[in-house]
Structure formats: structure tokens, C-alpha cells
Amino acid sequence: MQLKGENMPNAFRSIGLISRATSVIGNRLFRHDDLQNSQFIYLMRIIENPGITQTALADQLHVDPSTCLRTVRKLIAHQYVARQADAHNKKLRPLVATTEGQALYPELQAYEQHIIAIGTHGLTPGEQLILEELLAKVATNVREYQDTQNDD
Template structure:
């Protein structure tokens, strides 16, 4: 069997490394840009949904969100109906950086797909979504404290 996940991992690490270098001038490090993009695209999202969207545990999300708040990229606001819930919103600083992050993502996406036809892009997109959905099943299972049986 081909080791597809190794290829996906190399791609993800290369792009993450590029982004961490290029976003350093904006004081965004260690993948914080992923959180900021999702908050900009989903203002008012709660931390738990954000962690689920990015596929990280709550502790990792909490740490990144805390740093984004300290650095002035996001605000936490109380929910009107439930004071225990904190909603996440981009600040003006966060909104100002978002277009650059989006532009970098679009550029990386374009570079990754050079030489692919529209139909090939559609196929690879659909296949990767299927892979993600397969992995999400185990992610949910393990996240709940279960062990996978190899």
C-alpha cells in the first residue's frame, strides 16, 4: 500500500514552515494564522468549535487563542445568553492581517496545483475530503479517550 499520509504530512509541514517564516513579521507563529483565519471567517465562533474545525485538542487551541488575544489579534466576548461561553472575534489588527494570510493561502494553493487540469483538481479535492472524513472517525474516537486497535 502506498504511504499517502507521508506525502500529505510532508506537504503540510512544508507549507506550515513557509507560513511560519512569512508570517513572522506579523508576530504570528506556530500555526497561529490557522486560528486567526478561522476566527475571521467565523466571527463569534466558540473555542470548542474552532478546535474541532482545526482538528486540535482544547489545550492546544486554548494556548494559541491566548497568544492571539495577548498579541491583539482577537477578542474574547461573553455570550449574551450564557456567561460561561466566550465568543472569539478578530480585532482590527486581526482583520488587517487576514487578507495577507488569505493571499498566501491562495498563492500556495495555486503553486500546489500547477499542471493539474480542472478535472484533476476536482478529483484530488474530492479524494482528500474522503481521506479527511475517514480520519475524522478515528480522531473523534481517540479524542473521547478510546484506543484504536491496530
């Protein structure tokens, strides 16, 4: 059985390489802040979404809830993140960045922009837009497929 897109393995390998390389570079860059194993990505999302729940964070990052829990605990231990009490629902413990976590955001954001600039070097603005649109479609397709696999 031949699947549609079967002749595109290099595109998906490239996506994997980009993901791994940016994580390795980021882990090395933020090692001095004790942010390892892509914790900087979690911290960015918490800063960008104050009050996000751990469940919503795991969904947004497409990671296993237990992986998210371990990472959030490490961010709390390093005093980059804190859990708040929810006034309406005692079971919810929204996540917020501490002052220390907020202080890292400009450096995290600069890294993200630098990696984007490196990755899109030589592309015209039109090509950058096409790339963004195509990757969004691929991400949606994979997310939808993942959702069908989780129903089992």
C-alpha cells in the same frame, strides 16, 4: 494482517509533507506579524467564523483544547483576537478578530491561495476537483477513525 491501503504510505507521507511545509512557509512569512507556530491558521478560522467558541475552533482544527487555549491566548496578547461576552450564556466567550486581526486577513488569504496555486500547478481543473474530492474522503475517514479512538 494486511490492511487495505497498506501500499499507500507515500500518499500519507506526502500529505504530511504538504502540511509541514505550508506551516513552515507560513510561519516564516508571518513572523514579522508575531504569528508563529501556525497561529495564522487559527486567526484565519476566527476571522472566517466570527463568534466561534474556543471549543468549536479546536474541533475545527482538530487540535487538543489546551493547544488551542495557548494559541488563542497568544493571539489575544498580540491584540489580533478578543473574547466577547455572550448575551444568552455567560459561560460562552466567543472569539472575534480585532481590527488588527482583520487587517491581516487579505495577506493570510493571499498566502492560502498562493499555496493552493503552487500545489496544484500543472493539474487540470478536473484533476483539481478529483484531488479535492479524494482528500475530503480521506479526511472524513481519518476523522471518523479518530472519533472511535477518543471513545476509549
